[in-house]
Amino acid sequence: MTDVLADAADGAAAHRGSAGLTLAAAALGFFVLTLDTQVVTVAMPVIGTELNGGITSLQWVVSGYTLMLAALLLSAGSLSDRIGASRAFAVGLAAFTAASAACGVAPELGVLVAARFLQGAAGAVLLPASLALVRQAYPTAVARARAVAVWTSAGGAAMAAGPLVGGLLTTTLGWRAVFYVNLPIGLVGLLALIRSPRSLPRRAPFDLPGQLSATLALAAVTYAVIERSVVATAVFCVAAAAFVIVERRSTHPMIPPRLVRLPAVAVPAATGLALNFAFYGAVFLLALYFEQVHGLSALETGLMFLPMTALITVVNLLAGRLGTRCGPRLPMALGQVVLLGGVCGLLALREDTPLVVQAAVLLPFGIGGGLAVPALTAVLLESVDAGRAGLAAGLLNAGRQFGGALGVALFGSLAAGGAVVAGLHMGAIVGAAVLAVTTTATVVLVRPRTTMDPSDTR
The missing domain is CATH 1.20.5 (Single alpha-helices involved in coiled-coils or other helix-helix interfaces)
Structure with a gap:
């Protein structure tokens, strides 16, 4: 009897150990994926100077990554199911790490852009597989909720630290270091995965x-x-x-038409796109504004962004509590209104605007985004049954990534020829108009839960 109990205890300890390693690997994958989106933006002006590239080339360095991430996210979930989440995660993280190395040694902007496309494709495989690994490692609801909180906090930490890390690396070691930093993180994640249980592949339709x-x-x-x-x-x-x-x-459509006809799915998806469109478009030009117009270093630019990104992490937690008390529609609408105010605040920026005013303009971006994103995610997930939750989440994430790519593309185009301040002002008008539409749609169209039958694929 004692031997049986000892064997059971050893088995439970081994499971906890393997689950912990799986969670560590998944969290590191999500961390490096999120960190990359932040550190590169701060390094953009320096990359442009050293590789002799204009705004158009820099747009592709940022948008190429998010474009591939958005385009492949919906099918990447099916790929993860078909080959197994652990194998998909390993392939995605290894490819992401290798592409990061290629970015770091890129001799010219064309090579850098191509490597960024590869990074985005690898990230699309990595992201859904990392969350699937957490789901498999923690089968009970309570343990899984805690594990997902750890996984989410890894992304929040990367979001908060990214601008400062990017600025510090660029200033001290050069812009190539913002890509090289992914290498040790990726290797540690792959080593943690070695002791994790293998995921079984299953049949999944691929459109x-x-x-x-x-x-x-x-x-x-x-x-x-x-x-x-x-x-x-x-x-x-x-x-x-x-x-x-x-x-x-x-x-077996990639996006069932019936799904996007639900207002509680279509509006959050459109809102996520609009938020990232305004947010990342503005951040792209603000990095150029800080460094090219005001002469700040990459480190000083990272410090300018730090309060905004830190606020996103803090407000995310407050948004969950507000949503529990008042329902998710209120923070979803309120977050858009606050972010819209921040976008309009860009109109106040000039060549001689004091730094304190510049910093104040960034705060609504952190507050608005932090309020709206958890709420719109809750609205969307409440509108579908469990059988469609993964597909709905994929639609939301793909829309958000594409919104970021489109925002960088449009805001950057408006600043073509070096007219950064004028581009910020024109981009602010477009971004405010888009947010006004989605805010109105949120108030008018989002209603209590109306679910889609998970067996309805059309």
Whole structure:
């Protein structure tokens, strides 16, 4: 009897150990993925100077990454199921680490942009697989909730620390260090995964025509905005129409038309896109504004962004409590209003604006984003049954990533020729208009839970 109890205790301890390593690997993967989006933005002006690139080239360095992440996220979940989450995570993290090394040694902007595309593709595989690993390692609801909180906090820590880390690395070691920092993190994550249980693959439908047409449409519209190409605009229109036709006819569509017809799905998805459009478009130009217009170093620029990113992490927690008391629609709408105020505050920035005013303009970005994102996620997940939760979350994340890519593309295009302040002002007007539309939609269309039948794939 004693031997049996000892064996059971050893088995439980081994499970806890392997689950802890799995969680550590998943959290590191999410951390490095989030960190990369923050550290690179601060290094952009220095990259442009050293590699002789203008705003258009820098737009592709940022947008190329988020574009691939957005385009492949929806299908990446199916890929994770088909080959197993542990294998998908290992492939994604290894590819992301290798692409980071390629970014670090890039001799010219063309090579850097190509490596950033590879980083985004690897990140699309990595992100859903990391959360699937957590789900598999912790089968009970209570333990899983704690593990997901750890996983989420890893992203929050990366978001808060990213600008400062990026500025510090760029100032002390050069811009290449913001990519090299991913290498040790990626290697530690892969080592932690070695002791984790292997995930079993299962059959999962893969919508190849939908994936191809979606990728072409997103790439074409991004190219059209950055390069102001009529041909790319036409390609986007054709690819988008093809995507709609394919999804309506597919037995297992990547985005079921019935899903996006639900206001409680469509509005949060559109809101997530609008938030990232305004947020990342503004942050891209603000980094140029701080360093090129006001002459701040990369480290000083990181410090300027630090209160904003720290606020996002803090307000995320407060948003959850507010949503519990008042329902998620209030913080979702309130967050958009606050962020809209921050976007309008960009109109006050000039070449001689004091630093204290610049810092104050950034605060509503952190508060608004921190309030709205957890709430819109809650609204969306409440609108679908468990069988569609993963697909709905994938739709939201893909929309947010594409919104960020489109925001950088448009805001950067408005500042073409070095007119950073004028670009900020024009971008602020566009961003405020987009947020006004989604805020109105939130107030008018989002209502209590109306769910989609998980068996309805059309």
